Amino acid sequence: MIDTGTILIVYLLGRELFNRKVGFISAALQAFTTLHIQYSHFYGAETWVTFFAAATVLLSVKLYKTIRLANDLEKLFSRRAIQLVLSIGVVFSLAVASKLSGLAVGIVPVVAILLPFINKINSKEVSKIVRELAKFLGLAMSILVVAFLCFRLFHPYAFSGFIAFDERFLSDIEYLRSVNSGADVPWVIQWVGITPLWFPLKSIFWHGMGPGLAVAVLVGLWLTVSEIIRKRNHVLIIPLSFVIVMLGLVSQQFNPLIRYLLPAYPILTTFGGFGIYRLWHWGKEKKITTEKKIALYRLSQGASAILIAGTLFWGCAFVNG
Structure with a gap:
């Protein structure tokens, strides 16, 4: 059930970032993602981290939009903002409680709060900037306090004790750190000699997603960066920051297991849905002669159909393989 919930979160995230059609496409892509299908059959931590991490991203995007619409900083702590802060604290703590790698999604609410602050600085007076910063930091600290209390629960x-960590818990963390650093443990021998960043990316392309979805994600990422730079659509920085942090953390580990990147998949499939949506309409956007426009439109539609069909085929082949 939690995996089905992740598909719903992907739809909501796609709708929140782009539009409803992107939401539907992204949710369909997530449903046929091979790694998502595989781990939906296991009662493992990754599926829970994935759900709560995706929920954290979704709520952080909503918080960003709420803060941005608050013209008066005195209204920064509105009822809506407080509700989102509390919700983010809860789902973030659940992500971390599911697995410590959920800490990576902590970058998302930080970015969601800092971006509006940077955009709202309209005075060179140091005192005013400090007061504004204090209010934004108040939101961040509120999330942190709620997250800690919920994690404690x-x-x-x-x-x-109430705030003191158990020695066994700290010992487990130290063991995991040593394994991820290449400790002399028999089962990590298989990772000797791999290329740090290339190996997890190759695993995503061939196994985690499949070529069709992976290409769609690459197209979506390229278009997302273009939206951020050219159209200043800064809200897209929020989900993108999580992907960058997650990929950076996993790729530098000695044993970059493919499942470690599963929490980033809902964000990546959302970008993939955006890529397919834009590719489908790409021919219409080009201002060229009618005949060439029709041909280009059909070509872009065909490419979109191939990417979708490739994703569906890869997912079905995995299930029936």
Whole structure:
């Protein structure tokens, strides 16, 4: 059920970032993503981290838009903003409680809060900038406090007191750190000699997503960066920041297992849905002669159909393989 919930989150995220059609396309892509299908059959931590991380991104995007619409900084702590702050704190803590790698999604609410602050600086007076910064930091600290309290509630075995971590919990973290750094453990021998960044990217292309979805994601990422730079659509920086942090953390590990990147898949498939949507309409956007325009439009539609069909085929082949 939690995996089905992730598909719903992907739809909502696509709708929030782009439009409803992108949401539907992205949700369909997520449903046929091979790694998502595989881990939906296991009662593992990754599926839970993925759901709560995606929810954190979605709520952070909503928080960004709420803050941006607050013309008066005195209204920054509106009822809507407080509700989102509390919700983000809860889902973020659940992501971390599911697995410590959920800490990576913590970059998302930070970016969501800092971006409006940077955009709202309209005075060179240091005192005013400091007051504005204090209010934005207040939101960030509120999320942190709520997240810690919820983590304390949802992960009681990590503590020996109210705020003191249990020695066994710290020992487990140290063990995992040593394994991820290449400790002398038999099962990590298979990772000797791999290329740090190339290996996880290759795994995503051939196994985690398949060529069709992977190409769609690349197109979507390129268009997303273009939207950020050319159209100043800064809200897209929020989900993109999580992908960058997640990929950076996993790729530098000694054992970059493919499942470690699963929490980033809902964001990537959302970008993939955006890429397919834009590719489908690309021919219409070009101001050229009618005959060439029709041919270009058909070509872009055909490419979109191939990417969608490739994703569906890869997912079905995995299920029936």
